[in-house]
Amino acid sequence: MATRNSSSSTAGRGRSSPKNEIIEMLKADHKKVKKAFKDFEKLDPQEDPEACQSLVEQTLAEIEVHAQLEEQIFYPAAREAIKEEELIDEAEVEHMTAKVLIEQLKGMSAEDEKFAATFKVLGEYIDHHVKEEENEMFKQMTRTGVDWDSVLIQMQEQRMALLEEKGLPPEGEAEEAGEAATSGSRSAASTARGMSRGAGEARPQASSRSRKSGSEKE
Ligand SMILES: [Fe+2]
Ligand SMILES: [Fe+2]
Secondary structure: OOOOOOOOOOOOOOOOOHHHHHHHHHHHHHHHHHHHHHHHHHHOOOOOHHHHHHHHHHHHHHHHHHHHHHHHHHHHHHHHHHHOOOHHHHHHEEEEEHHHHHHHOOOOOOOOOHHHHHHHHHHHHHHHHHHHHHHHHHHHHOOOOOOHHHHHHHHHHHHHHHHHHHOOOOHHHHHHHHOOOOOOOOOOOHHHHOOOOOOOOOOOOOOOOOOOOOOOOO
């Protein structure tokens, strides 16, 4: 298990390298969100609109935290490190498109006719996006000489801040970063039910920060 609640970059070293911690953290998020979309399929918006609503709200908040972490820290690091900058461009465009659906969902209630369909399409979209990240971007990224220690610290700090901003519990991510990669992680639906989220609002930060370096660092 990773020690992501530590602010020390060396704390996790004995067990997991900063590089692995970062990739595991991102993959654990992917896995958790994927499970939430599956959980949603088992719910009936007509019969249990509240459970649907809270599951969706929590999932959207988690997606936003993840997306912002990538946009603010991971993607800029990847842009400087990997050869195929188009991968980052595509990923950022995909984030922007996903945000359109997220904003639509925020304006809907579970009783809404298109609520389930919109959430489902978001899930399919994210599924595609995640495959590209894991199979292409992350793989290329792990072969570079990124300053993983620095990226990890930034991601940990920013994650804590974003979770707080969204009213999400900080402990969830700490345990999952180390374990969700191998275990199923708990039910997002059950977590969502007890959730009373503050009005975490989206702040689309689809970066147009393009730092074209032209050459990759090794
Ligand atoms: Fe992403
Ligand atoms: Fe991701």
